[in-house]
Amino acid sequence: MKVNDIRELSLTSTSKGMLYKCIGNINGKKVYIKTGAKLKNKFSILEPISEAIAYEIINKFNIPCAVNYIQEMKLPILERDVLVNVSEDFLQGDESLMSIRNILGNSSREELYNKVVELIPQFRIDIDRMIVMDFLINNIDRHLRNFSVIVKEGKVIRFAPLYDHGLSIYADIQDFELEQDDKENWEMIDECKPFCESHYEQLELISDVNLPTVKIEDILDIIDKYKEHLSLHRIECIKFLLEKRYNYLLEKGIL
Incomplete structure (x- = not known):
């Protein structure tokens, strides 16, 4: 291509x-x-x-x-x-992207979720779905410039598609580091942004997200598509992470 x-x-x-x-x-x-x-x-x-x-x-x-x-x-x-x-690129015509940081300005983490939802209440379900996906894939880098709204002619028209997931599923950890511990311990290392320090804690902020049913097998099959690029231990760690967090979402009634 x-x-x-x-x-x-x-x-x-x-x-x-x-x-x-x-x-x-x-x-x-x-x-x-x-x-x-x-x-x-x-x-x-x-x-x-x-x-x-x-x-x-x-x-x-x-x-x-x-x-x-x-x-x-x-x-x-x-x-x-x-x-x-x-x-x-997902923008059309004269649309432009405005990050949540630009809308909110500098702000402490205290009550940050409520502040964002008060600014764009029509997009609460989009924010909550983002939180669920970040939990599932262990995205550690959802800072306030990494989610946005789309603006046209000075008006906010929709929540932007999710983007910038480069630091998910242990992509920040090189193979030699990942080999130093087992998959159970890696899942427990729970770094999170922007609303809480823990994905599990951040998940408590959401309301009903009304997501479709997706089988865990269909999610794990995605990882196998990339196995030629990934070590066996990395694949095991990623699959353990996804399966454990998927089951947790089921237990909480979120999926």
Whole structure:
């Protein structure tokens, strides 16, 4: 799949490393392209794969999510092909994206959920569904710039599709680190944003989310699609995480 008109190539610093980002188009469709974190002279494949898996899982629940997939690609300033994440632009016409940070401004975590819901009460169910999906995939990076509303002609028209799941399902943990502990202990490490410090605690904020029934087997099958890129232990850890949290959502009556 050929990418045309690649532009705005940049190196962006994050708390987890350095990511190359650029914009181009594929078959006339605007796309955002992002590598994994740079580790010495290589780029991690984990963040791109995490984005693709998260999209497939979220899509199973009929929740709007930016279309993401992986692709081997040679970017202009890189000498070799690398595995990247390709994310399709979901804006139409003169629509623009406004992050919750831009709406809310700087704010402490105290009562943050209530503050956000008071600002955009019509989107509470979207926020609650986002919380459920972040719990399921253990997304550790849902800061206030990582969810948004879509604006047209100065008016908020809808909640934006979910995006930026690169730090889900242990993508921030390299294989040699992941091997240091078992799958049960990794699931108990529960880092969360933006409303609470724990995904389990954050889940207590939501009301009825009215999600469709999705079989756990269908979710786990998604992981197997990427097994050629992932170690056996990583696959076991991811599947344990998803199955345990899926069952917890069932027990709570959320799914």
